[in-house]
Amino acid sequence: MLPSFELLEPHSLDEALKMLATSEATPLAGGTNLLPDLRAHGRAGRRFISLAALDQLRGVEHKGNRVIMGGSTTLNDILRDPLMPKAAPSLVSMAKVFAGTMIRNAATIAGNICYGSPSADAIPPLLSVDAEVTLTSAAGERTLPLDSFLLGYKKTAHQPDELLKTVAWTIPAADSANLFYKLGRRRGDAITVVGVAVTVVIESGSCSKARIALGSVAPTVFRAKEAENILIGGPLTAATIDQAALTAAQASRPIDDIRASAEYRRHAVHMLVRRLLTQAWQTSGAKQHD
Amino acid sequence: MNRMENPLAGVKSEKFRQVGKPLIRTDSPTKVYGTAVYAGDLTMPGMLYAAVLHSERASALLRRVDTTRAKELPGVHCVLTAEDLPASQGVMTDMPGQTGGMTKNTKQPILAKDRVRFCGEPIALVAAESVAIAEQAIGLIDVDYQDIDGVYDPFDALAPGAPIVYGDDNVVASYKIRKGDIEKGFAEADVIVENTFTTQYQEQAFLEPEAALAWVDELEVLNIRSSTQVVEHYRAVADAIGLPHNRVRLRAEFVGGGFGGKEVMTIEVWLALLALASRRPVRLVQPRERSFLSHGPRHPFNITHRTGVTRDGKITALQISFTSDAGAYAKLSPYILLYATVGATGPYRVDNLHVDSVSAATNNLPACAFRGFGTMQANLACEGQMEEIAKTLGMDSMEVRRRNFIRTGDANATGQIIRSAVWSDQCATQALAALGKRPENSQTTRIGHGVACYQQSYGRILWMKDSSEAWVGVEMDGTVVVRSAVADIGGGQSSALAQITAEILGVPMKEVVVYFGDGAVTPLAGTSTASRALYMSGNATQMAATRVRENLLGCAGRHFSVEAEELDMNDSQVFVVGDPKRSMTINDCVKLCAAEGVHRHNLAIFKAPTSEGIDPETGQGEVFPDFTYGAHAAQVAVDIETGEVRVLQSIGAHDVGQAINLRAVEGQVEGSALMGQGFALCEELILEQGQLQTRSLSEYLIPTSEDVPKIKAIILESGSGLGPFGSKGIGEPVYAPVAASIANAVTDAIGVHIFELPITPEKIVKALRRKETVG
Amino acid sequence: MTDKKTGMAREKLVNIHVNGTACEITVPAWRTLLEVLRELGHVEVKCGCEKGDCGACAVLLDGEVVDSCLTLAWNADRRSVMTVQGLGGPGKAHPLQTAFIEHGGAQCGYCTPGMILAAKALLDDIPNPSLDDIKRGLSGNLCRCTGYTRIFSAIRAAAQALRQEGGTS
Structure with a gap:
């Protein structure tokens, strides 16, 4: 059972932000991370703010080539959005393998991002599309790249008085591929051992932009920028891809845990980044030839 | 379905009107409508809620257990520690429900006194007005531990000078089989193949954690309604707390999964004590993380086979050693080791045989009964060894099996004559055939087919006089x-x-x-x-x-x-x-x-038929009423870059003697296919210095719906079993070959055998690297 | 009850429509829907892990399948909950229940109430699901007995029955 706590139930975003500004309280959205944590080691007497009634935080807006996703959008909402397979293919692939059905119905995108876990599955796809997060508080709003929002193990730039209002990104260019793969110890409802999302954009037969985002292999989800740079400015040959994949593996700082060793995780990063880049190059190249 | 007229069984050839048909089970509607009652659903007026304090240390002296603050908490009705218990101070953990003699009389303290021997050992019980109060009270009990040296590996436990956990030497049980002339057998062999196989802890992971309700009724009878596999625990409860047998009534509700984990007493005796002390009904439902500590998982085994074979695949000699980790208390370890010992040769006839087996106590979780009961671990080694022998001889592994299958009328490892039909070959052939054509390998995946046969007893050990x-x-x-x-x-x-x-x-x-x-x-x-x-x-x-x-x-x-x-x-x-x-x-x-x-x-x-035991020097004698035979085949795809294994097909073919309910039999085969897949690939309780690291169903991973391969059950009916209408026991047998078939399929796919379960992606990557280095 | 210092309600009267019946219960914020439903006598909602790992406690909340162990009772206030008993019963079985019975989709039965409701949510979403859809739809519901094979076939049969029903009405 859960330890006792207080729950504030604001009816509007303004009310919620006022509560956050004036009382030490933690936002509670889907609760799929927070409640199990609380049950396992929580102390009694904490205070939470329920975001359940704040409908305006939930939903996806497609505006031209921009996608703006409310923080309370659930993982299943992503799967139900008919435009999402074009807007962020990697995000859809991810949502399909994110935990189980009931968790997907409850877990929110803001919750997954703000919890800041290295194994947060939603983050690699969002990093791979250069998503930005907009945080709001009674004092105002600020927008920053998701990449700079992640600071360390379960540490983010989220301030106690803020809510993650939206995540937004620009739909990848036509000649691009955006892929995700999750390696777990079982196929369904698994904590990620290695999560990889890549984006490859091709212009005139050469790679003009690349993103490689890695989960569960460092204190936080991160972009392997050195590896990305290797890919820019030419066609992606097998050798270039392997070099980038190896560089991504070297940039990883995994740990040994009950799921896998650090050594294996590095190896898997090498293999999976190589595989996804190869697939991305082939599919985006194929699009260009159409 | 095939049917053999077996003169031994005296089966009538007449068609059954209902037996064998896939009729709707009597328990199906109530479970599907949600009206079936389980032990944790029961309530009574005035009912209290229990909670248990489990040890946080694996090996420590209990210098002080202070319950003062817990007792003072409003709403707490009683707090019990070892000091409050009756003098017997133990609960019988030997074969539950046994009616015959020859018990080993192993007792386990109901609550730890002076010393804890494993992390999770119960120390104190609370009954209170609510779960919240009971949990709060548990948190208010002060335990002063003094850590003492522990031992966490069975080989270390058997070494001289090891900290003693059990008896004088940590030996919980040992057996040997001496049959034929092993020297002569090895002399006749053209090659000798030696390998060591290891298996991990496996958790039953039944969906329903331990649950029970106890109260004293108007006749002064102590009633317990429980999730248990053994109604006869009423005797063990009565003996443990000093009541006459006729004053304890135990009812087994619908059990939300047992698999052996609810065989030895779990929580019943605790509730009995609380109900007697509080004179109120008391209910306990173990939270999942404590359920992991409240029953014994499957024993880890270390098994070495040294096999002498002729060039044409005939086994001439076999030397086997088993070492199992019993954990901190004996529980059923002696019997599980006996099952492994008797099942050491799998479904094969071996005339020159030495088996030496030992179960050692450590400060790990006490292991206990789990579907297969030691036989499946023994079988896993047998069937892995078949592949290795075949590889050494350059033969097909099914051919090696066929040269050695035990047949009706042969003597098994303990010299017991097999009387029922042995359809190992038919089952294996049909299971393999059902896999169909192999899909093509891709650049990064390798397809493998594997098969495993088995011999598994049904019915209790004969000297229990069941x-x-x-x-x-x-x-x-x-x-x-x-x-x-x-x-x-x-x-x-x-x-x-x-x-x-x-x-x-x-x-x-x-x-x-x-x-x-x-x-x-x-x-x-x-x-x-x-x-x-x-x-x-x-x-x-x-x-x-x-x-x-x-x-x-x-x-x-x-x-x-x-x-x-x-x-x-x-x-x-x-x-x-x-x-x-x-x-x-x-x-x-x-x-x-x-x-x-x-x-x-x-x-x-x-x-049931009975015997008076086996000869301790030779291990020869009648041990079981009969055995079930069959096979399982698997098709896997192995990703040679990441080491991920995907099971594509999983097919069990078993001679069940006679199906009573075809759908129920198939359900056992299908369920065992997925459970065995978990054992082969992803399930593992991880302990570090006796501390359980995997205390939830997100850390202890059983296969999910997304992991399900194409599963098929092939039911053969020889009519030769000792059950009604010639049926055989199947609950455990159908599970026995699954993990081995998957391990063998992986070997077939990548050309290297993984000797250590579970077969993780990591182990595959390492094995493939070694293979490359070696050439 | 109100906390004097903060002015916040420590307990709240929540009104939950369970299987069509209005139920009122006063609970503090930290009580889960699972606990409350069971206290109300809906013990067909099973508890297996209390942390969203097993799905035994799954119910439909306004038609969406949720783990009731991770849903606060307050969040169910003025909403409707369906348990497996609300789906149907003897004499008025839902096609999913009929199919589970006929196909042998239940063995020990402990996962069954949650499993059937996850299946219901799936079929509401995808009336003609592929095997992959079914596998994904049940990915939060653990079953240790059946190997899921009969659960899959029951759901396919129920889907067909429901489509036929829909076609005739």
Whole structure:
């Protein structure tokens, strides 16, 4: 059972932000991370703010080539959005393998991002599309790249008085591929051992932009920028891809845990980044030839 | 389905009307409608809630357990520690429900006193007005531990100077088999193949954690309604707390999964003590993380095979050693080791055999019964070794198996003559054939096919002198009642009794009600363990129903002036065969019986065969009533870059003797396919210095719906079993070959055998690297 | 009850429509829907892990399948909950229940109430699901007995029955 706590139930975003500004309280959205944590080691007497009634935080807006996703959008909402397979293919692939059905119905995108876990599955796809997060508080709003929002193990730039209002990104260019793969110890409802999302954009037969985002292999989800740079400015040959994949593996700082060793995780990063880049190059190249 | 006329079993060739058919199980509707009651669903007026304090240390002295603050908490009714317990200070953990002699009399403290031997050992019990208060009280108990040296590996535990956890030398049990002339056998061999196989802890992970409710009733009888596989625990509860046996009544509710984990007593004795101390009903449902600590998982085994074979694949000598980690208390470890020892040679005939087995105590979680009970670990090594022998000889592994399969009339490892049909070859051939054509390898995936055979006993060890009773009666309206204390653990245990009775008395199965699982008002049936429930209770029910039928037909025969043999029963009618006009309803027939003063019911006892044990020096003797044989085949795709394994097909083919309910049998095969896949690939309880690292179902990973391959059950029926209508036990047997077949399929895919379970992606990557380096 | 210092309600009267019946219960914020439903006598909602790992406690909340162990009772206030008993019963079985019975989709039965409701949510979403859809739809519901094979076939049969029903009405 859960330890006792207080729950504030604001009816509007303004009310919620006022509560956050004036009382030490933690936002509670889907609760799929927070409640199990609380049950396992929580102390009694904490205070939470329920975001359940704040409908305006939930939903996806497609505006031209921009996608703006409310923080309370659930993982299943992503799967139900008919435009999402074009807007962020990697995000859809991810949502399909994110935990189980009931968790997907409850877990929110803001919750997954703000919890800041290295194994947060939603983050690699969002990093791979250069998503930005907009945080709001009674004092105002600020927008920053998701990449700079992640600071360390379960540490983010989220301030106690803020809510993650939206995540937004620009739909990848036509000649691009955006892929995700999750390696777990079982196929369904698994904590990620290695999560990889890549984006490859091709212009005139050469790679003009690349993103490689890695989960569960460092204190936080991160972009392997050195590896990305290797890919820019030419066609992606097998050798270039392997070099980038190896560089991504070297940039990883995994740990040994009950799921896998650090050594294996590095190896898997090498293999999976190589595989996804190869697939991305082939599919985006194929699009260009159409 | 195939059927063999087996003269040994005396099976009638007549078609059954209901037996063998995939009829709807009697327990299905209530479970599907959500009306089935489980132990944790029960409530009573004035009921208190229990909580248990488990040790946080694996090896420590208890310098002080101070319950003062917990007792002062409002709403707490009682707090019990070892000091409050009756003098017996232990609960019998030897074979539960055993009626014969030769118990090992292993006792485990109900609550730790002075010392804890494993992380999770119970230290104190609380009963309070609510779960919240009980949990708070647990948190207020101050335990002063003083860590002492522990031992966490069975080989370390057996080394001189190891910290002592059990007895004088940490040896919980040991056995040996000495059969034939091993020196001569090795001399005759052309090659000798030696390998060591290891297996991990496996958790039962039943969906329903331990749950029970206990209270003292108006007759001063202590009642316990529990999720248990063993109604006869009422005796162990009574003995542990000093009550007469007739003052403890245990009822087994529908069990939300057992798999052996609810065989040895779990929480019942704790609730008995709390109910007696508080004089209130007390209920406990273990939270999942404590469920992991409340029953014994499958033993890790280390198994070495040294096999002498001729060039044409005949085994001439086999030397096997087993070492199992018993954990901190003996529980059923001696018997599990015995099962492994007897099953050491799998379904093969080995004339020159040495087996040495030992189970060592450590400060790890005490391991205990789990579907397969040691035999499956032994079998895994046998079947891996078959692949290695075949590779060494350049033969097909099925050919090696065929050269060595045990046959009806052969002696097994302990010299027991196999009397029933042995259809290992047919089963393996059919299972492999059902896999069909191999898909093409891709650049990064390799497809593998694997098969494994097995020999697994059903029924209890013969010197336990097992028996089972059942009562069958017909009501005045022609409906039928079966009474049996069998525990219904989800395999259709009670439903099978209804189906057997319906067949014999010629009534629709829905006209039969089975009252089950009550130690006081249903005749004792023995345990729902050892794949014995159908074998034992099925036979008892068949006997009782047959006698009722004889009584009814006797009355009807006098009425129609024909011999009873000329009558039959079907569709609730009693009729003269070939003369349908001369018939009466079963109701009328029952009325005739009543008028004549003839019994409309019968209480039967079925007694299993018995023996007086094995020779301790040679291990020779009769150990089990009979064995089930079959095979499992698997098709896997291995990602050679990441080491991920995907099971594509999983096919079990088993000689079940005679299916009682075809759908239920297939369900056992299918369920075992996924459970065995978990054991092969992803399930592992991880302990570090005795501390359990995997205490949730997100860390201990059982296969999910997304992991399910194409699963198929092929049911063969030799009719040669000792159960009702020639059936054999199947609950454990169908599980025995699964993990081995998957391990062998992986070997087939990547060309290297993984000797250490579970086969993780990491181990595959390492093995492939070694293969590359070696060339 | 109100906390004097903060002015916040420590307990709240929540009104939950369970299987069509309005139920009122006063609970503090930290009580889960699972606990409350069971206290209300809906013990067909099973508890297996209390942390969203097993799905035994799954119910429909306004038609969406949720783990009731991770849903606060307050969040169910003025909403409707369906348990497996609300789906149907003897004499008025839902096609999913009929199919589970006929196909042998239940063994020990402990996962069954949650499993059937996850299946219901799936079929509401995808009336003609592929095998992959079914596998994904049940990915939060653990079953240790059946190997899922009969659960899959029951759901396919129920889907067909429901489509036929829909076609005739």
